[in-house]
Amino acid sequence: MTWFTRRLRRLAPQLVALAIILGIISLIAPGFLTISVQNGRLYGSLIDILVRAAPVALLTVGMTLVIATRGIDLSIGAVIAICGAVAATLISDGYSLPVVIAVSLGVGIVCGLWNGILVAVLDIQPIIATLILMVAGRGIAQLITEGVILTFNDDTFAALGSGSLAGIPIPIYLWVGTALIIGLLMRRTALGFLIEATGINRRAASLAGVRARFLLFSAYAISGLCAAIAGMIVTADIRGADANNAGLWLELDAILAVVVGGTSLNGGRFSITASLIGALIIQSINTGILVSGFPPEFNLIIKAGIIIVVLTLQSPAIMTLFGFIKATRRSGKLNHGTKEATR
Amino acid sequence: MSAPHALLEARGIGKSFFGISALEDVDFTLQQGEIHALLGENGAGKSTLIKILTGVYRRDRGTIYLEGNEVSPDDVAAAQALGIGTVYQEVNLLENLTVAENLFLGRQPRRFGMIDRRTMRERSRTLLERYGLNIDVDALLSSYSVAFRQIIAIARAVDLSGKVLVLDEPTASLDANEVKGLFTVLRQLREDGVGIVIITHFLDQVYEIADRVTVLRNGRLVGSRAISELPRLDLISMMLGRELQHITRDHQAEPETIDDRGAPSIQFQNYGKKGSVAPFDLDIRPGEVVGIAGLLGSGRSETAFLLFGIDRADSGTATIDGQQVSIASPEAAIANRFGFCPEERKTDGIVGDLSVADNIVLALQAQRGWMRPISSAQKRELADSFIKSLDIRPADRERPIKFLSGGNQQKAILARWLVTEPRLLILDEPTRGIDIGAHAEILKMIERLCAEGMSLVVISSELEELTAVAHRVIVLSDRRHVAELSGRQLTTDGIIRAIAGTGETEAA
Numbered sequence: 001m002t003w004f005t006r007r008l009r010r011l012a013p014q015l016v017a018l019a020i021i022l023g024i025i026s027l028i029a030p031g032f033l034t035i036s037v038q039n040g041r042l043y044g045s046l047i048d049i050l051v052r053a054a055p056v057a058l059l060t061v062g063m064t065l066v067i068a069t070r071g072i073d074l075s076i077g078a079v080i081a082i083c084g085a086v087a088a089t090l091i092s093d094g095y096s097l098p099v100v101i102a103v104s105l106g107v108g109i110v111c112g113l114w115n116g117i118l119v120a121v122l123d124i125q126p127i128i129a130t131l132i133l134m135v136a137g138r139g140i141a142q143l144i145t146e147g148v149i150l151t152f153n154d155d156t157f158a159a160l161g162s163g164s165l166a167g168i169p170i171p172i173y174l175w176v177g178t179a180l181i182i183g184l185l186m187r188r189t190a191l192g193f194l195i196e197a198t199g200i201n202r203r204a205a206s207l208a209g210v211r212a213r214f215l216l217f218s219a220y221a222i223s224g225l226c227a228a229i230a231g232m233i234v235t236a237d238i239r240g241a242d243a244n245n246a247g248l249w250l251e252l253d254a255i256l257a258v259v260v261g262g263t264s265l266n267g268g269r270f271s272i273t274a275s276l277i278g279a280l281i282i283q284s285i286n287t288g289i290l291v292s293g294f295p296p297e298f299n300l301i302i303k304a305g306i307i308i309v310v311l312t313l314q315s316p317a318i319m320t321l322f323g324f325i326k327a328t329r330r331s332g333k334l335n336h337g338t339k340e341a342t343r
Numbered sequence: 344m345s346a347p348h349a350l351l352e353a354r355g356i357g358k359s360f361f362g363i364s365a366l367e368d369v370d371f372t373l374q375q376g377e378i379h380a381l382l383g384e385n386g387a388g389k390s391t392l393i394k395i396l397t398g399v400y401r402r403d404r405g406t407i408y409l410e411g412n413e414v415s416p417d418d419v420a421a422a423q424a425l426g427i428g429t430v431y432q433e434v435n436l437l438e439n440l441t442v443a444e445n446l447f448l449g450r451q452p453r454r455f456g457m458i459d460r461r462t463m464r465e466r467s468r469t470l471l472e473r474y475g476l477n478i479d480v481d482a483l484l485s486s487y488s489v490a491f492r493q494i495i496a497i498a499r500a501v502d503l504s505g506k507v508l509v510l511d512e513p514t515a516s517l518d519a520n521e522v523k524g525l526f527t528v529l530r531q532l533r534e535d536g537v538g539i540v541i542i543t544h545f546l547d548q549v550y551e552i553a554d555r556v557t558v559l560r561n562g563r564l565v566g567s568r569a570i571s572e573l574p575r576l577d578l579i580s581m582m583l584g585r586e587l588q589h590i591t592r593d594h595q596a597e598p599e600t601i602d603d604r605g606a607p608s609i610q611f612q613n614y615g616k617k618g619s620v621a622p623f624d625l626d627i628r629p630g631e632v633v634g635i636a637g638l639l640g641s642g643r644s645e646t647a648f649l650l651f652g653i654d655r656a657d658s659g660t661a662t663i664d665g666q667q668v669s670i671a672s673p674e675a676a677i678a679n680r681f682g683f684c685p686e687e688r689k690t691d692g693i694v695g696d697l698s699v700a701d702n703i704v705l706a707l708q709a710q711r712g713w714m715r716p717i718s719s720a721q722k723r724e725l726a727d728s729f730i731k732s733l734d735i736r737p738a739d740r741e742r743p744i745k746f747l748s749g750g751n752q753q754k755a756i757l758a759r760w761l762v763t764e765p766r767l768l769i770l771d772e773p774t775r776g777i778d779i780g781a782h783a784e785i786l787k788m789i790e791r792l793c794a795e796g797m798s799l800v801v802i803s804s805e806l807e808e809l810t811a812v813a814h815r816v817i818v819l820s821d822r823r824h825v826a827e828l829s830g831r832q833l834t835t836d837g838i839i840r841a842i843a844g845t846g847e848t849e850a851a
Contacts, residue, residue: 017799025701026640048599078775088528184703188716189713189714189716190708190711190712190713191713192714192763193701193708193716194708194709194713196696196697197697197701197705199692199695200694200695200696200697201694201695203690203691204690204691204692204694205694205709207651207653207673207683207685207691207692208673208706208759209672209673209674209677209706209709209710210705210709211709215713268696269696317493
């Protein structure tokens, strides 16, 4: 099997789900698939999905790594608020754009390292460890913005959220670029392999000399970094930092995206690409419901319903049902293999 | 007043898991008013047998009689109702409830549909007084020591079941005084006619309390004897599977030329850790195989953990080629070119979901660091060459390692270390639970490796294996290095005597 067909087989369930959802929405809302060019910038619902997906897609990249280590990061929604508040404060204080970006990213990484200390050094369960910053984080953000929605007027920074380059909105560059860089970092170095080994069996990996702590730290730090980028996009988009609502519940969407992407919450083998398709599925549902003209009070219910369907279709039970013949053949082969092995 | 039937009798019990036999044709007989010790090394089948008797597992073959009637406990509750109660090593009580609540959990005395606390309290008090415990039954269980909790658990089990009491390693976390207290309770229960099965690896305690022992080995019954007619030496031979009189020196011991192998390259001096292994000296020369023998719980694996830095030594020094080094973590050990194949292959060895190839290159990749990845071509080459040279089957490097048999997983873990070209490889029970073919291959490989100049430390409960491959054998007993055998002394006979020797002096 070549590399390409193997990849395709891994991503097939997610791609099919995305295609079906886009297909259904385009039936309900004509013109959904149209893309037009206005003032040298691409417009259309599909482009809108890609732009709106930026925050959750960024969070998904980090969340995938954290989940691969058999952890979870609940704090990233709050980290969005913190980094947004930091960026907004610095912008209104007149700092230059590179300083604002560098400091915000740094704050995100520090938040991730804090989680890393709790999880890797103090051995606190990830769900509890990151819950601490999830709760405290919005408080910190409020302290930074001094309890108000801090608005600013800086067109260069705002461009991170609403600008475009060569016709393509900047947020798309940001999340695709980040995902590419981190994806390459994982697969072109041994980082991804070692993270998977740690997630599957931390003790065995440690006994083989894998520095599990360092890997946990890097996963949470990358998660914090991704949240910081998302925080800047969100803040730039609304030209203000809202400590209470920026990134609210987004960590849950990110977890959902990872799960829809087929990475197990038990850690181990991960695919950033599949998680990103998961994020696009979730954003398509959000945008789709909006353009379909359903009363907004139905949105959350419809979203939950569609996700149940997607997850059911991906469940091992259904997969076995559809691939029944394949499954028996494979297990037959396996039995044969073990017999041979024990002979 | 002897009953016509044994209290509990099991005949021809057999059980296999996934086609691997764990218990084969085992008989076990427990009389009323008897304390019966069940002995054997790890993997001998003790806990499988106990779990069958107490209804945790279903047997594949065999019959169980309780007081002469055939019974078939299908689950723990059924076994309890029949009269078979169990107390596990980790006492299965609830710490956040009171003593009385624990004693009567699930069967609280009721009055008008409400729990009758007063009756419960009174009955708890009378119950515990029988065991010489005069404690506040309204206090939380967590406020009492493990020893007290154990007696409370026993009280509950006996009150609930009453005929057979099974104790799994009851003394593992008790100090000498607490053990004495526990034994007083057990003797009283024996007087009352309860049949007690006790699993333990402390031979002194077996001689102190048991009336009879049954020894299992590799899932088979070795024998069942009255303790009064069983000298300690014979018992150890039974456990390790060697009849003393039948031992022939199968190992043409190396002439006493070990010192000619050159100066020791790795030296541990006064190396030890409190509560784990008493300080020991260990010199390892290049190309030498040092065996470590001892019974279960004697500190075999703990020695390996110290050598490989999994446990941090709190005394002594480690020296490599004359340089003092600190081995405070597996990473540090690996940096000094050590390797370690753990006994618990599933939890400590394999990374199940990863492929055979990934598992083979894991240690090397960890050593190189994440920034210098092993290319996939390199990985393929390494994996294929070791799959071929170690004959790992099926020869499919992409298959997740969890689908391989135990022997092939073990070979893959060996390959993981061989890839790193270690100077010292520590093998903890390298042949446990693997089939004969792989067994022989692994022994052959050990010889080949040391011929190439690698040093090995081999821990094994298979004495013949040790005498066959080791140049020297360190004997452990009671977490101490008690003897070192080499040359002509190095026989299975000698090892058994060394293990028993200390035991006897200590008992005296």
